[in-house]
Amino acid sequence: MRRLEDADSRLTAFARSWLMRPFAWGECDCTVLAANAIDAIAGTDLGDRYRGLWWDEKSARRYQKETGDVHAGMLELGLVEPFRAEATLAERQEGLVRGDMILVPFGGFICAHIAFGALCLSTNPKRPVGWLSSAEMLAWSGARVLRVP
Secondary structure, three states: OOOOOOHHHHHHHHHHHHOOOOOEOOOEOHHHHHHHHHHHHHOOOHHHHHOOOOOOHHHHHHHHHHHOOHHHHHHHHOOEOOOOOOOOHHHHHHHOOOOOEEEEEEOOEEEEEEEEOOEEEEEEOOEEEEEEEHHHHHHOOOOEEEEOO
């Protein structure tokens, strides 16, 4: 998996098309959002592979339990960890690249957020796709960053 030459413009178009979409398990949740961001960056079809595999919180938890750690799965797909484990928050903030996936453990899930500099694109069951602070997501205990090389 490699970052396309026009990844930045594709990522911008992706963000515009997903912004304010209502949350829906298996259709517009953080996993499907992240998979579609990777599609925009690398020209893959991960979004189609994940869409519809779960339909509510219970089935999403079952899917996660059956398939294992999303972090390990993304590494297997070819994403890389751009920061060493002991990197400071400031180093991570300064080193973020548009399209980096910020993975944060929350509520028994690993939630994915898509970095766009100081902001990241995100969604959850209580709100539609929108913007959050990248620094806040990076500051969460256990936050990891993955990148399409």
